[in-house]
Amino acid sequence: MTETKSAEAASELHPELSARLRRAVADQADYLTDLLARLVRVPSVNPKFQVDPAFNRESAVQDVIEAELKALGFSTARSFPLPGRPNLIGKWTGSDARSLALCGHVDVVPHGDLGQWSFEAYGAEIVGDRLYGRGSCDMKAGLAAAIVACRAIAAAGITLEGRLEFHAVVDEEAGGEGAMAAAAASPGLAGVLITEPSGGVLRPWAGxxxxxxxxxxxxxxxxxxxxxxxxxxxxxxxxxxxxxxxxxxxxxxxxxxxxxxxxxxxxxxxxxxxxxxxxxxxxxxxxxxxxxxxxxxxxxxxxxxxxxxxxxxxxxxxxxxxxxxxxxxxxxxxxxxxxxxxxxxxxxxxxxxxxxxxxxFPPVNTPLDHPLTRAVEASIIATGRQPEIAGMLGVTDAAHYAAKGIPAVVYGPTGGGQHGPDEFVLLSTVRDTAAVVADSIIRFCGVKD
Ligand SMILES: [Zn+2]
The missing domain is CATH 3.30.70.360 (Alpha-Beta Plaits)
Structure with missing residues (x-):
């Protein structure tokens, strides 16, 4: 019943509301770039790969995200799936039936040989449409876009029917113990949208x-x-x-x-x-x-x-x-x-x-007609593009939610150099992600009159 109801809602969303939200996201463009730069400038290398307190600052990234979420009225809580490495969970109140989590990982892979970088690894330098830095694409851009989507919903004066959660998790790059803990602690969740860099492709499946x-x-x-x-x-x-x-x-x-x-x-x-x-x-x-x-x-x-x-x-x-x-x-x-x-x-x-x-990593197989897949697809169309839908070749935290029976899809920006030197993200695609995520949230969670 719930699925049918929110699937209908996904196609029913009033165009005026969708347009108002798009304008609210566009108004946040500079904020989005600045927020992404602030996240990239805090190195958060997964300590399972390289132990160096100067670079293992996942907790400091969570401080930045927590301040953003609190300013938007989210309740926030930390838990520790690994010693000294906090997950941060934010919540807006709303119904279980249409609840959605936005999920992103705060850890990054090591920067490797700095001599191979043409840019400062944690400098967040901008050249044209590109913002450079370790974690810029994978996946601080997705985190920043998800936060800005929430800001736009608040700025547009929209109150959601379903509960919106924000899962900023540790350890994706080394197995995903953060997402495993977050998924295990969220039994009632109706869906999760992960803003990993998907190249603007909606990815409801992964092997x-x-x-x-x-x-x-x-x-x-x-x-x-x-x-x-x-x-x-x-x-x-x-x-x-x-x-x-x-x-x-x-x-x-x-x-x-x-x-x-x-x-x-x-x-x-x-x-x-x-x-x-x-x-x-x-x-x-x-x-x-x-x-x-x-x-x-x-x-x-x-x-x-x-x-x-x-x-x-x-x-x-x-x-x-x-x-x-x-x-x-x-x-x-x-x-x-x-x-x-x-x-x-x-x-x-x-x-x-x-x-x-x-x-x-169990597989992810969210159906094409699932309300979450349909919501994101409709949102891509609403932002003026032809949706492209394909499976994910690599594994992501989506697996750990799917393992707990929580339907997951991945949608996020485009970039390059992930896990290598000169990682970058295309800022235009980060703005696109924010617009699609904001629109998907109101379609999936529904709006209170
Ligand atoms: Zn990633």
Whole structure:
């Protein structure tokens, strides 16, 4: 019932109201640029990548955002999903049924080699339509646009029917523990709009992502006796000690996994995602002798020893309509079947371990006819553009909301250099994002008469 009601509201929005709101956003253009610059000038490098208090200032970014939200009448609260790293949640009162969260992450990736930057990494320098700096595009622009959308709604004198929340979260760049905590604490939420840089494309879908480790165990021995393993008839009984090379077990496993990947790629498709994006990429392969407490080889660097341990870490992407649990079972079954075809592995089956580095991103699959997707689509049209709708190739915090049953879509600005030098965002697209977000909010949350 609720969905139907707000879907109708999305198409019913009075054009005068939409136009008034657009003018209110346009009036905030200078404020938006200034706010973005202020956010970029506070370095907030995720400390999981680089510990340096001068740059790990997520909390100081939250201070800026909190002051903005409080000035607009939001109630605000902080929680700590990780020690010393606060989430900030702001709320305007309103109904559960049409509640919406605007979500953005405050952490950024490290600036890397400053010598490769042509601009000050945290200078927020403006050249033409570009504003440069680490985090400018990913994703302080989206945060600034979302704040300005709220400012415009307040300036236009609009009171929302549904509750609007603002989730400024930590840690997106290193797994999303901030969004996981925010989603877990928001059971009644009807939707979340994430203003990650989407290039002006509405992205209601994203594939899932898993990191999985496969450990293969062989049998160590002297390399001089390898011939006894590979030509057993030559050696006869004179060389009884045979070895099983774990690197070679790993190579065979890689080939088998590549076959599964090919099957997935050619037999499964999700409209709106490129064919074959469901890959199983081997990212780390390490082999040696003995097993250390961390599960990795204890001894490396002696080719005269036949390695008895091979560890392979895969980065596995699957489609928006697939389920993590099914994908995991399918991969495990494939590995088990592969092991049965090998005389050694039949008795020494490979071990599969999920959530390597705690990483686990369920897919996002918000329907096209969901009120939130429809609201953002209608808002793009209202701002004078043809909507483009496609899946998201990378993973975002949307996954953690989707995992809790909260429908999520991503819409945000355009830029370049994310995660590299000279990151920038196009200011015109940040203004566009603010206009689309403001319009989407009143369509989804509804307006009180
Ligand atoms: Zn991001």
């Amino acid at each position: 899932g992502l898993e990191w999985v480790r496969v450990t293969l165990r062989g049998l160590s021995g002297h390399s001089a006796r390898r011939f006894a393993s590979i030509y057993p008839s030559e050696a006869g009984a004179s060389v009884p000690v045979k070895s099983v090379n774990a690197i070679e077990l790993g190579a065979r496993l890689l080939a088998a996994v590549r076959e599964l990947e090919t099957q997935w790629g050619i037999s499964r498709r999700f409209p709106g995602m490129p064919a074959g994006m469901n890959t199983i990429s081997p990212g780390v392969m390490i082999s040696g002798c003995g097993e250390g407490p961390d599960g990795l080889p204890a001894l490396l660097g002696n080719p005269a020893m036949v390695p008895d341990l091979c560890v392979i870490d895969f980065d596995m992407k699957f489609l928006p309509h697939e389920r993590s649990a099914d994908i995991r079972r399918e991969f495990e079954d494939w590995i088990a079947h592969f092991a049965k075809t090998d005389p050694w592995l039949r008795d020494h089956p490979p071990e599969v371990r999920w959530e390597l580095g705690k990483l686990h």
